[in-house]
Amino acid sequence: MLEQMIQMAGWIVLQTAILLLLAPLVQGLIKKSKARLQSRIGPSILQPSYDIIKYLKKDAVISDKASWLTRVAPYIAFTAVITAGLLVPTFIVNAPLGVAGDIIMVIYLLGLARFFTALAALDAGSSFGGMGSSREMALGAIIEPAFLLALFTVCLLSGTTKLGQIVQVMSGKEWALIDPSYALAFLAMFIVVIAETGRIPVDNPDTHLELTMIHEGMLLEYSGRYLGLMLWAAEIKQLIMLNLFISAFLPWGMALDWSSIGAGAAIFIYGLKLALLGILLAVIETAYAKMRLYKVPKLLAASMALSVLAVIMRVVM
Amino acid sequence: MIEASLDKVFITTLSLFLFGTFAAAVSQKPRTANLIAHTASFLGGMTGAITALGVLLGQQTIFLSAWYIIADISLSFRIDALSAFFLLIICMLAVAVSIYSIGYVTEYYHKKNIGLLGGGLNLFLLSMVLVVTVDNGFAFLIAWELMSLVSFFLVMYEHERPGVRRAGYVYVVMTHIGTVFITLSFLALFLFTGSFSFTDFQAMSAQFPNWLKNLIFIMALIGFGTKAGIVPLHVWLPRAHPAAPSHISALMSAVMIKTAAYGLLRVSFDFLGGGPVWWGAIVLAAGALSAFIGILFGLAENDIKRFLAYSSAENMGIIFMGIGACLVFNASQQSLLAALALTAALYHILNHAMFKGTLFMGAGAVLFATHTRNINELGGLIKRMPYTAVLFLIGGLALSALPPFNGFISEWATFQSLLHLSFDIPNPWWKISGGLAAAALGITGAFAAGGIIKHFGTAFLAMPRSEHARGASEVPASMRAGMAILALFSLVLGVWPGFVLAITKNINEKMFHTHLSGDAIWYVPFAGQKTETLFPGIVLLTLLGILMLGALLLRFWAGKGKVHIDETWNCGTSLESSMQYTGTAYSHPVLRIMQRLTGTHKKVKVYQQYAYYPRKIGYHLYNDHSIEDAAYKPVVAFTVKVSQVIRMIQNGNLQSYLAYMVITLIMALLWIRQV
Numbered sequence: 004m005l006e007q008m009i010q011m012a013g014w015i016v017l018q019t020a021i022l023l024l025l026a027p028l029v030q031g032l033i034k035k036s037k038a039r040l041q042s043r044i045g046p047s048i049l050q051p052s053y054d055i056i057k058y059l060k061k062d063a064v065i066s067d068k069a070s071w072l073t074r075v076a077p078y079i080a081f082t083a084v085i086t087a088g089l090l091v092p093t094f095i096v097n098a099p100l101g102v103a104g105d106i107i108m109v110i111y112l113l114g115l116a117r118f119f120t121a122l123a124a125l126d127a128g129s130s131f132g133g134m135g136s137s138r139e140m141a142l143g144a145i146i147e148p149a150f151l152l153a154l155f156t157v158c159l160l161s162g163t164t165k166l167g168q169i170v171q172v173m174s175g176k177e178w179a180l181i182d183p184s185y186a187l188a189f190l191a192m193f194i195v196v197i198a199e200t201g202r203i204p205v206d207n208p209d210t211h212l213e214l215t216m217i218h219e220g221m222l223l224e225y226s227g228r229y230l231g232l233m234l235w236a237a238e239i240k241q242l243i244m245l246n247l248f249i250s251a252f253l254p255w256g257m258a259l260d261w262s263s264i265g266a267g268a269a270i271f272i273y274g275l276k277l278a279l280l281g282i283l284l285a286v287i288e289t290a291y292a293k294m295r296l297y298k299v300p301k302l303l304a305a306s307m308a309l310s311v312l313a314v315i316m317r318v319v320m
Numbered sequence: 321m322i323e324a325s326l327d328k329v330f331i332t333t334l335s336l337f338l339f340g341t342f343a344a345a346v347s348q349k350p351r352t353a354n355l356i357a358h359t360a361s362f363l364g365g366m367t368g369a370i371t372a373l374g375v376l377l378g379q380q381t382i383f384l385s386a387w388y389i390i391a392d393i394s395l396s397f398r399i400d401a402l403s404a405f406f407l408l409i410i411c412m413l414a415v416a417v418s419i420y421s422i423g424y425v426t427e428y429y430h431k432k433n434i435g436l437l438g439g440g441l442n443l444f445l446l447s448m449v450l451v452v453t454v455d456n457g458f459a460f461l462i463a464w465e466l467m468s469l470v471s472f473f474l475v476m477y478e479h480e481r482p483g484v485r486r487a488g489y490v491y492v493v494m495t496h497i498g499t500v501f502i503t504l505s506f507l508a509l510f511l512f513t514g515s516f517s518f519t520d521f522q523a524m525s526a527q528f529p530n531w532l533k534n535l536i537f538i539m540a541l542i543g544f545g546t547k548a549g550i551v552p553l554h555v556w557l558p559r560a561h562p563a564a565p566s567h568i569s570a571l572m573s574a575v576m577i578k579t580a581a582y583g584l585l586r587v588s589f590d591f592l593g594g595g596p597v598w599w600g601a602i603v604l605a606a607g608a609l610s611a612f613i614g615i616l617f618g619l620a621e622n623d624i625k626r627f628l629a630y631s632s633a634e635n636m637g638i639i640f641m642g643i644g645a646c647l648v649f650n651a652s653q654q655s656l657l658a659a660l661a662l663t664a665a666l667y668h669i670l671n672h673a674m675f676k677g678t679l680f681m682g683a684g685a686v687l688f689a690t691h692t693r694n695i696n697e698l699g700g701l702i703k704r705m706p707y708t709a710v711l712f713l714i715g716g717l718a719l720s721a722l723p724p725f726n727g728f729i730s731e732w733a734t735f736q737s738l739l740h741l742s743f744d745i746p747n748p749w750w751k752i753s754g755g756l757a758a759a760a761l762g763i764t765g766a767f768a769a770g771g772i773i774k775h776f777g778t779a780f781l782a783m784p785r786s787e788h789a790r791g792a793s794e795v796p797a798s799m800r801a802g803m804a805i806l807a808l809f810s811l812v813l814g815v816w817p818g819f820v821l822a823i824t825k826n827i828n829e830k831m832f833h834t835h836l837s838g839d840a841i842w843y844v845p846f847a848g849q850k851t852e853t854l855f856p857g858i859v860l861l862t863l864l865g866i867l868m869l870g871a872l873l874l875r876f877w878a879g880k881g882k883v884h885i886d887e888t889w890n891c892g893t894s895l896e897s898s899m900q901y902t903g904t905a906y907s908h909p910v911l912r913i914m915q916r917l918t919g920t921h922k923k924v925k926v927y928q929q930y931a932y933y934p935r936k937i938g939y940h941l942y943n944d945h946s947i948e949d950a951a952y953k954p955v956v957a958f959t960v961k962v963s964q965v966i967r968m969i970q971n972g973n974l975q976s977y978l979a980y981m982v983i984t985l986i987m988a989l990l991w992i993r994q995v
Contacts, residue, residue: 015862059874062882068782068895069888070702082867086859100862103855107735108723110762112859114769115722121773125901127888128699128782133901140773141909144766148759155739155755162743164736164852224888228874228881300913307759314755318748 014099015089022088026238027051029245029281036285051238058231066127066224073224076123077232080116084236084243087112090166091246094273095258095266096174097167105164106154109247110147113199116236117143124221135220142198142205142217142299149303150195152310156188157251159317166250174254184316189252191309196248198303200241202284204294205302242277249276326382330371330399333411333449336364340442350434354425357438358418361445365414368449372408375399376823383455398455398518401826402590405666406452406582408823409673410575412809414445420681420802421567423795427688428565437477437565444470444571451579457506457516464502467579468495471572475564487556487563494556498546505539505587508532521591533592537599540587541606548580550640551610552951554633558621561629562693566684569625573632574677578669581639585662588643589831594650601753604644608760611637613917613947615767619910620918620943622903623693624683624775628676631719631771634764635672638734639665641757645737648745655832657740662828663836664733667820671718671726671813678715678806682708685799686779689792695903697786698779704792709780711803716776718810720769724860726813735761736852767910774906783897815857904941911943919944 031048038045047053065073087109089100104112121139124132158164161172173180198205206217222233250257253276258269294302340360347353375382384397399407421441425434447470450463472495476488510516512532513524525533542553549557557577561569584603588595611634618630642665649658685708686701687693702709718725735758742754784790794800813820821836828835888895911920925938969980 019866060878060881062884064884064886066888067885068700070781072702072781074883078867078871082863082870085866085870086863089862100858102853103858103862105852105854107732108854108859111721111723111728111732111765114720114766115717118717118720118722118769118773122777122781125773125777125781128895128897128900129888129890130899130901131889133777133906136773136777137901137906138909140766140770140906141913144763144770144910145913147766148763151762152755152759155742155758158739159742159751159755164739227883228878296909297912311752311756314752318751 011099018089018093018099019085021093022085022239022242023235024052025277026235026242027055029242029277030238032278032281033285033288036282037288040285040289055231055235055238058234059228061227061231063225063227063229065226065229066129068128069126069224072119073123073126074229076119076126077225077229077236079119081232081236081239083112083115083119084239087116088239088243088246091243092166092170092250092257093246094269095261096170096254101165101167106158106166106169106247107164109166109243110150110154113240113243114143114147116240120221120233120236124224127224129224131216131220131223135217135223138217138296139221142296142303145300145303146195146198149191149306149310150199152307152314153188153192153195154247154251156184156191156310156313156317159314166247170250170254170257173251174257177255180254182316182320184313184320185252187309187313187316191306191313192248192252194302194306194309196244197284197287198299198306199244200284201237203288204291205299207293245277245280248280249273326371326374326378326380327384329367329374330382330384330397330453333364333368333371334446336360336367337442337446337449340364341439341446343439344435344442345439347435347438350425350429353435353438354422357435357442358422361414361421361438361442362418364442364445365411365418368411368414369408371399372404372411373823375404376401376408376826379826393458393516394456395459396455397453399453401824401830402582402585403452405670405823405827406578407449409578409670410445410448410452413571413575413673413677413806416677416802416805417441417567417571417681418802419805420570420684420799423797423799423802424565424567424681424684424688426796432477437474440470440474440477441568441571444474444568444576448571448575448579452582455518457510457518457521461499461503461506464579464583465499467576468492468499471495471560471564471568471576474568475560475572477565477568478563481563484563487559491556491560494546494553498543498553501539501543501546502583503543505536505543508536508539509591518586518591525591526593528592533595534599537588537592537595540584541603544580544583544587545606545640546580547583548577548636548640549610549614549633550606550636551613551633552947554610554614554630555948555952557633558617558626558629561632561680562623562625566625566680566687569629570677570680570684573629573680574673577632577636578639578673581636581643581665581669584643588647589650594647597648597651600644600647600649600651602644603640603647604753604757607637607640607642607644608757609637610634610640611764612760615764615771616910616914616917617943617945619767619771619774619907620920622695624686624695624779625680625693627771627775628679628683631768632672632676634768635668635676635719638731638761638764639668639672641665641761642668642734642737645734645741648741648750649737650832652745654744655834656836657737657744659828659832659834659836660733660740661737662831663821663824664730664737666824666827667733667817668730670820671730671810674806674809674813675715675718675725675727678711678803678810679719681799681803681806682712682715685712685795685803686792688795688799690788692786692788695775695778698784698789699782699786699897699900700780700784700789701792702780704789705780705794707800708795708803709776711800711807712780713776714807714810715803716772718814720772721765722769724811724814724856724863726810729814729817729854729856731761731765732854770907770910774903778901778903778906782900783895785897785900785902815860817854817856908941911941917947919946 030051035045035048090104090109092098121136124136161169201218256272258265344353344357382399386395447467472492513520546553614633618627621627646661718727721727721731738758742751825835911918923940926934927936928934
């Protein structure tokens with residue numbers, strides 16, 4: 004019992020470290036590949052990590068209109084995101100908190116982070132914050148059913164919502180996993196990943212232009228340590244979305260247990276998958292322009308339609 | 321021995337409510353009336369909760385017979401597990417609301433009659449207790465009518481305020497339409513069993529022909545659906561709740577509409593023993609529609625209490641989704657999953673009572689302190705009313721179904737029920753419907769979160785938008801205590817589902833001969849290897865652990881960090897309170913996306929002397945609730961037309977009225993003769 008608890012604690016620490024360190028790296032990789040695709044040299048892959056370290060050490064400026072919520076929200080958003088990350092497998096078929104929660108828990112923990120970010124955006128009374136927050140919640144509401152439906156197509160195959168078991172069932176199928184239904188669901192989920200990570204064509208993570216920003220608009224009043232935590236949380240959330248995508252659609256090569264060779268190879272394969280997905284995101288960001296805000300629901304509706312089609316395919320075939 | 325004493329405790333509950341009703345009504349001084357009424361309802365709530373817990377945990381049933389008039393017309397009580405569950409919720413709310421009201425009714429001192437309000441509160445509680453405990457169809461209908469009428473009078477308490485009478489009128493009409501259907505369904509049961517006793521209903525309904533079962537079910541669904549505020553029968557909810565005093569709205573929304581769920585469960589499972597799959601499909605579809613439309617219309621509101629009322633329609637929808645799934649599983653002989661779905665519905669009934677009670681009381685506190693319910697006139701209350709703000713936020717987090725609060729657990733269980741509709745029912749239609757229902761539940765939760773951020777963010781954060789908000793101060797301690805009790809339960813029920821599993825065990829045992837296991841966890845064992853588990857406690861502990869460890873590490877590594885206080889960035893100009901995002905602006909993107917359903921359109925009017933130099937610009941946003949119009953306009957037009965025809969007999973001629981009486985007398989005599 005005690006041994007199990009120590010093992011679990013160790014695993015939690017390991018996975019937390021993976022999330023904390025890898026998230027800025029993935030962000031850096033996307034930025035770097037985007038720069039290369041646009042024929043720029045671009046900042047180092049480590050730049051987002053440096054940024055976060057710098058932010059965390061800087062003093063903060065807070066609005067005189069703001070309440071305690073502004074100071075508390077970054078901590079809550081950050082921890083909620085990490086806890087969600089502990090429920091999603093990375094390179095091994097289960098997650099450290101796999102027994103404690105499932106996909107629905109992950110979605111709602113991310114929702115908790117979103118809730119506090121959007122609420123804190125209203126705290127300073129700035130209309131930029133209000134605009135970002137209002138758009139975030141509007142799009143968030145449309146993303147949610149698309150997200151659930153896309154994951155539902157995966158759950159249907161295994162008959163459970165527990166990620167550990169889903170991954171086991173999926174990786175057990177090996178190459179037979181790929182069928183028309185899988186392809187449709189793959190696309191549907193990919194759209195959700197783009198929307199949920201706030202990337203082009205849904206949101207532009209690099210802009211502070213008030214007419215286009217969503218996520219950045221909410222963070223406009225933040226600075227110093229609080230901004231560092233918020234940005235880090237956003238990067239970790241992006242990593243979690245990619246982890247979810249990998250677990251549900253690219254489960255090949257995940258380690259089944261902790262044997263050293265298997266785990267080592269699995270870590271390598273996991274890194275490879277992340278890098279490929281990151282580059283794919285960069286390609287999409289380069290190839291497309293940002294959509295008008297009111298066109299985004301149509302994109303998500305397309306994702307929902309794909310998911311429903313995927314379910315129908317699964318049922319009739 | 322214990323059973324005998326529980327009887328007495330329950331009689332004490334009834335007597336306390338009855339005493340509170342009359343003692344308060346005759347009290348002259350407002351202070352005395354306040355004290356008597358709320359002490360009585362507090363003690364009544366406590367004793368009632370003890371009775372309910374005794375029944376739920378002690379695996380027993382209380383029988384009590386009060387009056388026996390003739391064969392079927394009697395007042396008798398039978399408190400089984402299902403009754404006790406609802407009794408528990410009513411009594412928990414009675415306790416919290418009583419404490420809250422001590423502070424809240426001081427608002428009406430020397431303006432209104434406190435005795436009537438306090439007495440009405442007690443009578444209202446008594447009528448709800450009767451509804452869920454009586455064992456006789458006749459007594460049930462009388463208690464139901466009493467509940468409707470008392471709540472109607474309480475809604476009309478501030479009848480001199482504009483709009484209140486109209487709201488009360490809509491309420492009383494809608495609630496009676498519901499009562500008509502419930503009465504019809506009970507009369508059908510009476511006709512075919514020859515008795516009004518619930519025991520006979522249960523015993524004999526197995527021999528009913530199918531068409532009769534279907535008829536009884538449909539009428540009960542319409543009748544109870546009206547009370548539950550299921551779309552499109554919800555129109556009274558957003559009107560009556562804001563009109564009523566806030567502690568009454570809290571009771572109406574948190575418990576009164578739940579009696580509809582009690583009635584539906586009683587009729588469909590206890591009397592009729594479940595039904596075909598399509599019953600479940602109808603309830604599920606009605607629930608999903610109600611949840612989605614309810615919260616969508618709620619998002620458009622700028623009145624806190626109207627928003628909360630629409631959200632009640634949404635939550636009743638979620639409860640109906642659980643009941644619907646339960647009916648489907650029951651029809652497909654999946655008893656464990658049926659138990660899961662029923663537990664989800666019951667859990668949500670309990671949870672919604674807790675957080676909606678907190679929220680309505682919080683809205684009442686805002687009203688008490690600022691005298692307005694319009695969030696566009698509020699702002700900055702978090703600094704003036706810090707406790708109320710925290711309690712309202714907790715209620716809001718629970719309403720948005722966010723962990724670690726209770727709303728999440730019951731939504732999780734509802735999600736599981738809906739998803740297992742597609743996993744475990746072989747019919748391909750359910751594979752798709754289950755997923756779509758889950759998606760509908762998801763969008764509902766996200767809308768609810770948006771609504772809470774809109775209302776909390778606009779009313780409590782940033783700068784005050786009017787004198788009302790600027791002059792606000794924290795509400796009395798009793799009001800905060802009332803809210804805090806329920807907010808605490810929101811957290812406890814959110815991390816410890818074991819308690820609810822324990823008290824719903826007997827209900828599931830009785831209906832499905834199975835129950836869910838697990839104590840601090842939620843653990844659903846299935847036939848195969850896969851199990852759905854949820855340990856909300858572990859998640860909360862991890863969350864807190866990471867929070868504290870992270871904050872500590874950050875502190876050690878980067879130091880305390882200085883914080884400078886400065887102005888909000890506003891492009892270099894000074895920020896006025898009118899520049900803030902308003903509630904109207906906040907929900908505009910969602911409404912625009914959902915334009916087809918909400919009928920949102922804007923009108924911009926430019927007032928100008930010369931072209932290009934407007935003096936001012938007026939911007940109006942309208943939401944036509946076209947669904948409500950489409951459903952009600954034809955019905956109202958038809959009713960008016962029929963009434964005009966019937967009016968012919970009301971010709972004001974004395975002779976013709978006498979003729980009617982003679983004709984009625986002759987017909988009655990003939991009919992008696994025939995029998």
